[in-house]
Amino acid sequence: MNKKTTLSDVAQSLGVSITLVSMVVNNKGNKYGISPETQQKVWDKIHELNYKPNLLAKGFRTGKTSAIGLIVSDISNRFYAKIARHIEDLAWQNGYTVIICSTDESVDKELRQMGILLERKVEGIIVSSSQTSTKIFEDLVAMEYPFVLIDRNFGNMKFSSVSINNEQGVEMAIEHLYQQGYRKIGMFSISPGYISTIKNRKIGFYNSMQKLSLPIVDDWCIEIPFNQVEQDIPQHLSLLKSNKNLPEAIIAMNNNLASATLLSLKNLGIRIPRDMALISFDDDQSFNFSSPTITAIEQPIEQISHHAFDILMKQINNKTKGIYQAEILPVKLKIRESTSKGC
Amino acid sequence: MNKKTTLSDVAQSLGVSITLVSMVVNNKGNKYGISPETQQKVWDKIHELNYKPNLLAKGFRTGKTSAIGLIVSDISNRFYAKIARHIEDLAWQNGYTVIICSTDESVDKELRQMGILLERKVEGIIVSSSQTSTKIFEDLVAMEYPFVLIDRNFGNMKFSSVSINNEQGVEMAIEHLYQQGYRKIGMFSISPGYISTIKNRKIGFYNSMQKLSLPIVDDWCIEIPFNQVEQDIPQHLSLLKSNKNLPEAIIAMNNNLASATLLSLKNLGIRIPRDMALISFDDDQSFNFSSPTITAIEQPIEQISHHAFDILMKQINNKTKGIYQAEILPVKLKIRESTSKGC
DNA sequence: AATTACAATTAAATCGTTTTAGACCAAATT
DNA sequence: AATTTGGTCTAAAACGATTTAATTGTAATT
Known part of the structure; x- marks a missing residue:
């Protein structure tokens, strides 16, 4: 790679100091009392030689x-x-x-x-x-x-x-499901479970289920390794289906879970919302054109x-x-x- | 912010030269014949002082x-x-x-x-x-x-x-539409039209339409500013609909166009594929769970x-x-x- | 004993920039 | 005439690393 022109090149070909050129380049010419004519000369030469600052050197020197x-x-x-x-x-x-x-x-x-x-x-x-x-x-x-x-x-x-407000989001969702008449509500979330968003969403879930005196059924509340969502969800759902143990509604705790659940329900012939309701935590454009469109908690x-x-x-x-x-x-x-x- | 420890700090507190420490840090100790004991001392001190190289200085010096x-x-x-x-x-x-x-x-x-x-x-x-x-x-x-x-x-x-191979992709798509019996085929693309992918996809479109002796209808071949896709597509489609001038199929030249078209068709009550077929150039996960699922040209x-x-x-x-x-x-x-x- | 060889280490230059402290000169002040 | 002032400009140090050439001390060779 060709070597780049440096401040020193500009200074030399102009017969001025590096300091001066540096001041001009940084628009501190006036501050340091560099004469307008000199400033102009510098700018002209800068353009002529196509000088570009070395941000590495600059950052190194200034810390910015x-x-x-x-x-x-x-x-x-x-x-x-x-x-x-x-x-x-x-x-x-x-x-x-x-x-x-x-x-x-x-x-x-x-x-x-x-x-x-x-x-x-x-x-x-x-x-x-x-x-x-x-x-x-x-x-x-x-x-x-x-x-x-x-x-x-x-x-x-x-x-x-x-x-x-993750708790609030889930609570709104569960209450909405409740108002719509759903009682058997499941939850799909991911592990690792220490991730605060997931943790809080689960807290929100348990809180509002309790508040509404709804049963929390372990088979419906599953936690899937974040990188196995696409494989595990179909597996779980088909198991639930063959056991005739499907919940009436599922809240999926992130957009990947929701997409995978939607796809899987579809593939299993489980119809939404007739057979099962679905809510996604985190909205996505595609939830507008899926069929049915998917209720979602939208984050700002x-x-x-x-x-x-x-x-x-x-x-x-x-x-x-x-x-x-x-x-x-x-x-x-x-x-x-x-x-x-x-x- | 606290100042970081530098090579010089490590060297000083060890009573050796900066050079030596640098060599050790870069795993060149053996190459330069630094004794194993010295290397160990250096490493110990590095960990003790939690030395972290300044990548800015390093990059500046080495060019890497x-x-x-x-x-x-x-x-x-x-x-x-x-x-x-x-x-x-x-x-x-x-x-x-x-x-x-x-x-x-x-x-x-x-x-x-x-x-x-x-x-x-x-x-x-x-x-x-x-x-x-x-x-x-x-x-x-x-x-x-x-x-x-x-x-x-x-x-x-x-x-x-x-x-x-953009041309090939479109040609496969058009031929597939043709085989399925579609004849009135439209194309949605974006401007600026000089973008090579879009340009080549359009070429592919015109080529295969010509090869199949299908009519190219201007009203069905529109070009939408890339940042107005979501507003313009519904407008165009509803116009075509009210003029009873809808094509039988549309190929959307990127994923945004396809999503917007899908959404808009849905909102207008135009049913896919009964009223109109849709193909997307560039596949997306959501095309698996949309209803209907969307035929797409998948890029590797x-x-x-x-x-x-x-x-x-x-x-x-x-x-x-x-x-x-x-x-x-x-x-x-x-x-x-x-x-x-x-x- | 003088020279050579080698292993282990270091001094100093360098990368391109910013910045501090001061130099230089002409004009103004005393 | 000597000093001060102000306007322009510069020398040199610094940032933290790498690298080349050189140095030191010891062991081996002649």
Whole structure:
């Protein structure tokens, strides 16, 4: 690869100092009293030689990399892909670059990704964490390293975070099912079960089932390894079906579960909502054109992204040294065909 | 933020030179004949002080950043999200970090993103380009800068690229429709129309329509600005419907078009495949559980990602100086319910 | 005893940028 | 005439790592 032109090249070919060129490039010419004519000369030469700053050198010298990290479990998941896109847009508008990392729900991989982000000196991290321990985040706090938890948090609110009200979402859903006349309600969730969103959704489920005095049936409440959803759901459902032990309704605790359940019900000839109702936690475009359309708990993806980014920027700009901001956003229930007993 | 420990800290507290520590850290201890005991001492101290290399300094000094760029039009699009995930996995396995950029089909934004990637000294770029001109890529070639075009290319095969056989895909689709008895076939595509994939899909469409002596009706062949798909499709379809001028089948030239068309047909009460058949270019999970299920041209996403990454790595490792590798992968037609006239 | 060889280690240059402290010169002030 | 001021500009250090060439001390060779 050809070597790039550097500040020094520009300075030399102009017979001025590197310092001067650097000042001009950074629009500090006026601040440092560089004459307008000189500034113009510098700019002309910069364009002539097609000078481009070496961001590595710059970041190395200044400590400002204009980069942030985003850690999620899987960037190809529709929910995180949307989050990523919003964060990327905000970052772009603010002159930042985003480094996205998928962790596959692995505690260890996440830690290593985090380590690399730190070594790369990103200025802050937005993370939907799969950690079981809060150690790494306590370390980050001790280092005064900017970070914001999104989606998943650690309950105690000791860290900056933007999450949604998972319990409320599930409670709305169960109450809706109840009003529609459903009583035998099952729940599909994933393991690892320590993931806060899943944990809270399950709490919401048990709470509202209890409140409504509905029976909690173990056979209907299953927990599937996150990476086996597509294989295990059909298996479970067909077992329930052959045992004539199907619930009247299922709430699926994330979009993958819901999609897999929908597909599987369809393949088994179990009709929605006639034979069974279905609700998804987390909405998706495709739930609008599936047949039937699927009732879903919609998360405010754009808001989550926006708030998280804002909080991170505040931390980076040191406006909130030592202050933690924990936000919980409300969700909406999008009622569609999959839960109307009447059909 | 607390200052990090550096090589110099480790060296000092051990009473050895920075050089020595650096050699050990990089596992070159043996190569440079550092005694085993010294190496052990260094490692112990490194762990004790929790030394982490500054990748910025390292990259700056060596020119190796272990980072690559990925440029796509929209990372939240399901197709690109999957590509991104595969590339990220491969990068992770090879010790690379990926910087993902969305361009919104903007020539200018893409150029600026590319500029930033270069300034950040990524070692190579994988790009699904929205450029109208090949200038930037000719510049990259001149600089011997590693890059691979994916998905979209520039026909001339002057650059390394991994694409799919778009014409073939469409031809398979049209022939399938023909065999099923459909004759009045429309096509929904997007603008900007210079995007190579779209362009080639349209060519495929016109070719096979001509080959089969089918009429090409302007009202059925529409081109929608990529960011207005969701608004414009319902409008067009309802117009066609009220004019009683609906085609018997539509091929949608990407997954967004297909989803929007499906949703809109449903809302208008146009039944698939009874009233109209639908084929999507680019498959999606949701086409399995929509009703009806949707026939789609499936792209080999994993293969595309794999080949692109391999080619990039070859370039980076300089095994192919000046050699360009252009690949065109075949697609598959997934026949589902949306195109069976019998139903 | 002088030279060579080798193993283990280090000094110093370097990458491209920013920034601090000061240099230089002409004009203004005393 | 000597000093101060202000406007432009520069020298040099620093950031944290890698790498080349050199150094040291000891053992082996002549």
